[in-house]
Amino acid sequence: GAGVSQSPSNKVTEKGKDVELRCDPISGHTALYWYRQRLGQGLEFLIYFQGNSAPDKSGLPSDRFSAERTGESVSTLTIQRTQQEDSAVYLCASSFLRGEQFFGPGTRLTVL
């Protein structure tokens, strides 16, 4: 079946604008994760969804970041009033509850 997909693949925005990043997980995967990967760095955990609930939002860097998941499927990560330090690749992953995390291709966000 299809893997995890994300859109857009690239996003260039101006400082101060809001952006929405979308993740479509593998069908049937109950868990969904968002990570941020800065250039040359490892993956930084942002938030975890189990179904439509987010038991752990501890990785969100500030209150400008929020995420939601609907229908136990698609998830949207929203960044308000973007800053240059938000520039990174945002990766989504999904899994069964205890299974391997499968990653999407990521959205490369550039804030000018």
Place this chain on the structure above:
Amino acid sequence: GENVEQHPSTLSVQEGDSAVIKCTYSDSASNYFPWYKQELGKRPQLIIDIRSNVGEKKDQRIAVTLNKTAKHFSLHITETQPEDSAVYFCAASMYVRGSNYKLTFGKGTLLTVNP
């Protein structure tokens, strides 16, 4: 929280040689340790993982060892090939709320295999 250190940051080997990447973790409660391979511009992909109830796991040319006492784990790639060239990430997590969800990643190792 958990902290994962990974070394070396870059590693260059000749084709056919072995490569070893080492990681240490800080939280003794961590019990799941996956390794991901990320080729340039591609998504990370799981190549092998180990749980804390075993000390070693092998899959063809790849093996992972875990020393819980010392809180370190290593990735071993034998008979390296040019297609092994990529960035490798280690990660650690603990079993919480029915899931090993909160992966803490190392900063990655850029492996280059020279033909």
